[in-house]
Amino acid sequence: MASVSRMTRFAVIAASVAVVAAACGGSSDDDKKGGSGDAGALSGRGPITLATGKDTSGNMQNLVNTWNQQHPKEQARIIELPEDADAQRQQMVQNAQTKSNAYSVLNLDVVWTAEFAANQWIAQLPKDQFDLTKFLPAATKTGEYRNNLYAAPWKTDAGLLYYNKDLLDKAGIKEAPKTWAEMQQDCAKVKGAKCYAGQFEKYEGLTVNFSEAVASAGGVVVDDSGKPNVNTPQAKQGLDFLVNGFKNGMIPKEAISYKEEESRRAFEKGDLVFYRQWPYAYALSSKEGDSKVVDKFGVAPLPGLNGPGAPTLGGHNLAISKFAPNKATALDFIKYLTSEQTERANLIASSEAPTLAALYDDAELQKKFPYLTTLKASLLNAKPRPQAVRYGDVTAAIQEAAYSALTGKATSDKALADLQNKLGQLITS
Numbered sequence: 092m093a094s095v096s097r098m099t100r101f102a103v104i105a106a107s108v109a110v111v112a113a114a115c116g117g118s119s120d121d122d123k124k125g126g127s128g129d130a131g132a133l134s135g136r137g138p139i140t141l142a143t144g145k146d147t148s149g150n151m152q153n154l155v156n157t158w159n160q161q162h163p164k165e166q167a168r169i170i171e172l173p174e175d176a177d178a179q180r181q182q183m184v185q186n187a188q189t190k191s192n193a194y195s196v197l198n199l200d201v202v203w204t205a206e207f208a209a210n211q212w213i214a215q216l217p218k219d220q221f222d223l224t225k226f227l228p229a230a231t232k233t234g235e236y237r238n239n240l241y242a243a244p245w246k247t248d249a250g251l252l253y254y255n256k257d258l259l260d261k262a263g264i265k266e267a268p269k270t271w272a273e274m275q276q277d278c279a280k281v282k283g284a285k286c287y288a289g290q291f292e293k294y295e296g297l298t299v300n301f302s303e304a305v306a307s308a309g310g311v312v313v314d315d316s317g318k319p320n321v322n323t324p325q326a327k328q329g330l331d332f333l334v335n336g337f338k339n340g341m342i343p344k345e346a347i348s349y350k351e352e353e354s355r356r357a358f359e360k361g362d363l364v365f366y367r368q369w370p371y372a373y374a375l376s377s378k379e380g381d382s383k384v385v386d387k388f389g390v391a392p393l394p395g396l397n398g399p400g401a402p403t404l405g406g407h408n409l410a411i412s413k414f415a416p417n418k419a420t421a422l423d424f425i426k427y428l429t430s431e432q433t434e435r436a437n438l439i440a441s442s443e444a445p446t447l448a449a450l451y452d453d454a455e456l457q458k459k460f461p462y463l464t465t466l467k468a469s470l471l472n473a474k475p476r477p478q479a480v481r482y483g484d485v486t487a488a489i490q491e492a493a494y495s496a497l498t499g500k501a502t503s504d505k506a507l508a509d510l511q512n513k514l515g516q517l518i519t520s
């Protein structure tokens with residue numbers, strides 16, 4: 092096992108988020124009882140569950156164990172959902188639609204808040220019981236719907252360029268590339284590995300990779316006011332970076348079925364010079380065992396068309412299911428998970444990016460992660476995905492467009508024109 096000190100790098104984002112909300116939220120019993128600011132509505136104490144995607148970090152159970160030691164009568168149990176974000180969403184939606192009480196706390200992807208809040212599947216959180224000034228503002232925004240807090244910011248995320256330092260050193264390359272052209276020039280000098288990968292399977296990760304490519308070429312999927320504007324020359328240049336990458340071999344064919352973990356394994360085998368990934372992989376790739384790149388890789392901001400690229404804002408927030416008992420316990424559990432102590436412990440153990448701003452300026456952590464400040468600054472331009480009540484349909488449309496272009500079923504022009512049409516129907520503010 093690698094010691095924590097070996098994990099010298101990780102990153103964070105902060106960004107502005109445009110919230111596009113189409114549906115009306117009505118008032119529920121909780122709201123009437125004062126759910127907006129009164130924890131009285133969140134009542135009941137006893138055992139709870141945490142529904143969360145597969146714990147690739149491996150540290151979630153440790154965090155829950157610590158809570159359980161201190162709360163013998165209010166034990167939390169993890170219900171592990173699939174690894175793929177769409178499959179997680181599907182299970183959480185089905186659960187909510189049947190008003191099941193099986194999930195107490197939901198580890199919600201940042202893109203699902205509007206849908207879950209508008210459908211009244213999650214309880215409003217008492218804003219005054221969280222010191223929101225301490226969290227990265229962009230992360231907090233992802234947990235809000237119509238200016239109310241529905242999910243507490245827990246983990247943030249941004250795409251980073253992981254590079255195989257060993258291969259670059261051997262080719263005499265000293266610095267990570269800042270543009271796509273530089274990256275391809277670097278690859279031409281490296282022998283024995285494929286150039287670049289990301290996550291191109293047809294799921295949420297493809298929405299992320301597509302959005303990053305578009306934004307890194309100066310385009311947008313939706314503009315700052317939330318209006319779709321994806322049928323543009325800039326968006327085409329972004330999509331073509333990926334389409335041409337598959338055509339000319341810059342991206343290996345098998346990457347069309349990569350999600351996060353498949354791409355991590357390829358990088359750890361030494362099969363890739365570069366790949367796009369979230370911060371969580373830093374700790375795992377640094378661990379002795381299956382990883383062949385321990386101490387041999389680095390992390391840099393994503394490259395773009397004419398300079399540094401623009402990562403997509405990711406992350407997870409904690410919400411309370413409307414249908415679960417023991418909501419007072421659930422609220423305390425969320426406060427525990429989002430506390431400075433827990434976020435610090437999780438960062439050290441997992442390299443996942445915390446939402447508490449102070450951790451990025453902490454001298455001890457900066458010593459362990461020397462590039463913390465630089466990366467925080469360089470990632471300030473992370474872009475949110477559309478926050479729509481019908482997010483499931485929005486992401487399906489993006490995935491369909493991107494996948495048909497990457498697999499040669501549609502030209503980039505047609506894929507983007509179709510996508511603009513569909514998004515126009517789905518996102519009406």
Ligand code: GLC
Pocket residue numbers: 176200201202247248295296299351369404405406407
């Ligand atoms: C990461 C991000 C999340 C994103 C997902 C896509 O878990 O934190 O926001 O939707 O990856 O695969």
